[in-house]
Amino acid sequence: MAQKKFVVGCFDDEKVLFPAVKQVRTAGYKIKDVYTPFPVHGLDHALGMRETSLHTAGFIYGITGTTTAISCISWIFTKDWPLNIGGKPHFALPAWIPIIFELTVLFAAVGMVLTFLYLCQLAPGVKKHHFHKRATDDLFVMVLECTDKTNADDLKALLTSNGAVETDIQVAEEDWWFGTYDNDNENLYKQVSH
Amino acid sequence: MASIKEQFEIPGKLKTWAYALIGIGGVALLYGMFTKGFSNDEHEQVHFWGTLMYNTIFWTLVTNAAMFFLCFSTMAQAAWMQSFRRIAEAISTLVPVFGAITFAVLIYVVVGHKHHIYHWLDAEAVAKDPILKGKVGFLNPTFFIIWTTLAIGLWSYFGYRMRQISREADENPMDLETATKFNIRSMTRSGFFLVWFGLTVASTIPWLWLMSIDAHWYSTMYSWYTFASSFVAGMALIALWVIYVKNKGYLELTNSEHLHDIAKFMFAFSIFWTYLWFSQYMLIWYANIPEETVYFKHRVQGPYKPIFFLNLVVNFLAPLIILMKRSAKRNFTLVAFMAVLILFGHWIDFYQMVMGSLMKEHVTLGWLDFGILGFFVGVLILMVARSLASKPLIAKNHPFLKESIIHQV
Numbered sequence: 169m170a171q172k173k174f175v176v177g178c179f180d181d182e183k184v185l186f187p188a189v190k191q192v193r194t195a196g197y198k199i200k201d202v203y204t205p206f207p208v209h210g211l212d213h214a215l216g217m218r219e220t221s222l223h224t225a226g227f228i229y230g231i232t233g234t235t236t237a238i239s240c241i242s243w244i245f246t247k248d249w250p251l252n253i254g255g256k257p258h259f260a261l262p263a264w265i266p267i268i269f270e271l272t273v274l275f276a277a278v279g280m281v282l283t284f285l286y287l288c289q290l291a292p293g294v295k296k297h298h299f300h301k302r303a304t305d306d307l308f309v310m311v312l313e314c315t316d317k318t319n320a321d322d323l324k325a326l327l328t329s330n331g332a333v334e335t336d337i338q339v340a341e342e343d344w345w346f347g348t349y350d351n352d353n354e355n356l357y358k359q360v361s362h
Numbered sequence: 363m364a365s366i367k368e369q370f371e372i373p374g375k376l377k378t379w380a381y382a383l384i385g386i387g388g389v390a391l392l393y394g395m396f397t398k399g400f401s402n403d404e405h406e407q408v409h410f411w412g413t414l415m416y417n418t419i420f421w422t423l424v425t426n427a428a429m430f431f432l433c434f435s436t437m438a439q440a441a442w443m444q445s446f447r448r449i450a451e452a453i454s455t456l457v458p459v460f461g462a463i464t465f466a467v468l469i470y471v472v473v474g475h476k477h478h479i480y481h482w483l484d485a486e487a488v489a490k491d492p493i494l495k496g497k498v499g500f501l502n503p504t505f506f507i508i509w510t511t512l513a514i515g516l517w518s519y520f521g522y523r524m525r526q527i528s529r530e531a532d533e534n535p536m537d538l539e540t541a542t543k544f545n546i547r548s549m550t551r552s553g554f555f556l557v558w559f560g561l562t563v564a565s566t567i568p569w570l571w572l573m574s575i576d577a578h579w580y581s582t583m584y585s586w587y588t589f590a591s592s593f594v595a596g597m598a599l600i601a602l603w604v605i606y607v608k609n610k611g612y613l614e615l616t617n618s619e620h621l622h623d624i625a626k627f628m629f630a631f632s633i634f635w636t637y638l639w640f641s642q643y644m645l646i647w648y649a650n651i652p653e654e655t656v657y658f659k660h661r662v663q664g665p666y667k668p669i670f671f672l673n674l675v676v677n678f679l680a681p682l683i684i685l686m687k688r689s690a691k692r693n694f695t696l697v698a699f700m701a702v703l704i705l706f707g708h709w710i711d712f713y714q715m716v717m718g719s720l721m722k723e724h725v726t727l728g729w730l731d732f733g734i735l736g737f738f739v740g741v742l743i744l745m746v747a748r749s750l751a752s753k754p755l756i757a758k759n760h761p762f763l764k765e766s767i768i769h770q771v
Contacts (some may be wrong), residue, residue: 209770227686237501254650255650262648265644266644340627
């Protein structure tokens with residue numbers, strides 16, 4: 169449970185947001201994230217985020233599924249309980265391919281969903297700090313984490329000069345936590361200014 | 363768009379290659395025709411006409427797949443392919459040419475009564491054969507000739523109509539009303555092609571032209587399998603031409619985003635092809651009924667075994683592993699390599715589909731196959747290049763063009 173200080177800038181237009189992202193990054197600040205009401209094409213690129221490794225994880229889960237299916241079926245049908253099914257050989261690979269395929273898909277799909285939820289810090293009963301409620305409605309909310317060297321007021325001024333309609337300094341919990349917003353609000357974070 | 367090069371000029375080197383291929387291939391074709399095709403030995407005749415048949419059918423279906431691609435994209439109101447649609451159009455102009463060769467060969471086989479190729483042409487054998495008797499309403503020369511004529515004629519005609527409407531986008535900028543009408547008319551015209559394509563390539567034509575070589579055998583998967591094979595090869599051909607023309611400094615508006623989507627088609631339909639290949643194989647393997655396994659007997663256990671498995675490696679494993687990564691699909695060199703590999707793989711697939719039934723005793727792959735292949739490739743290169751040079755490379759007033767320029771995957 170680490171509380172950190174954040175500078176939050178809200179924008180009401182994509183056309184303003186993109187140059188602002190560029191300006192803020194050129195000025196040397198590292199943007200934590202931009203929360204948007206809908207997926208904005210090219211924003212991840214503008215933010216300089218690295219490409220997700222989710223597909224690599226998916227590949228590994230898939231291969232795990234394939235291996236599990238092959239080893240399981242071949243052990244059952246050749247060692248543990250060999251059956252004569254329609255005169256086919258015990259090692260009847262063509263008949264197993266659908267099952268191998270299904271298990272590959274199942275492992276990859278379930279594994280990727282769980283990984284995705286973990287990376288996005290989403291799970292039942294888990295809470296996260298919301299920097300601005302209107303991020304789910306009509307505002308593009310840019311969040312920057314403050315370090316020891318950051319002058320928060322300068323940063324606020326920079327955001328405003330780049331078209332932010334609202335700026336804010338928040339001390340907030342960075343990670344997710346179990347609980348409810350109501351009980352934890354006061355304990356976990358307090359709004360420094362509004 | 364002042365900097366856009368609209369006019370394709372055929373590079374001299376390409377022409378030289380095309381003429382060389384046509385020359386060498388033509389010699390092989392004619393030599394094969396006179397020594398084998400018109401010889402008195404039935405075996406030699408079957409060898410020559412079978413080889414010519416699978417080549418011409420393959421290239422007809424592959425070039426036709428380019429028009430299919432245009433039509434279903436138009437029907438889906440897809441915009442991303444507008445920046446290189448003239449490439450697909452140029453490839454589809456080959457349908458009447460290769461269609462005419464296919465038509466001539468098939469008519470020669472049917473009218474010339476080559477019952478060693480199509481067993482159902484032998485009226486005496488059919489009369490004694492209850493299975494072939496049951497199929498006589500479908501497998502008879504009259505129906506074969508009428509349906510073949512209609513198929514090739516209407517592919518060419520509907521394709522021509524699609525290319526004509528695309529030319530309208532060259533002339534003047536369209537206002538909203540004209541553009542809406544243009545869009546609806548394009549969709550209507552593509553609809554005609556798609557319906558006819560479904561009735562022919564995706565169902566009856568592969569049964570008639572290819573599956574009826576094994577007159578007793580049948581597989582409901584066969585037409586889809588043939589379609590998937592020709593479509594994935596068609597996408598590979600489009601990719602190859604896009605990369606070549608772009609490499610020569612044209613197609614400024616086509617970039618790795620568009621290539622990514624073309625390569626996705628190559629990747630996805632390689633897997634679709636495998637899905638059909640396997641569905642056909644596994645059901646027959648599992649049921650193990652002699653009437654059905656007869657098709658696979660000499661392919662899996664006989665002399666065609668290496669080709670049968672090579673087919674699976676080239677057309678499934680290679681695309682699956684090599685084209686899986688995003689960066690691979692955006693790499694022009696790698697996609698060009700995979701396009702050649704896929705085209706070759708599906709040519710081999712057609713080879714074993716036809717010759718695996720006609721020449722059961724031994725694999726005939728040799729100078730005749732590669733000679734005829736060279737001839738077809740030469741004609742393809744020459745005529746696609748000419749067709750590209752005959753009109754602007756970009757339909758610059760197409761209502762969807764802007765969406766294609768900013769396309770991002």
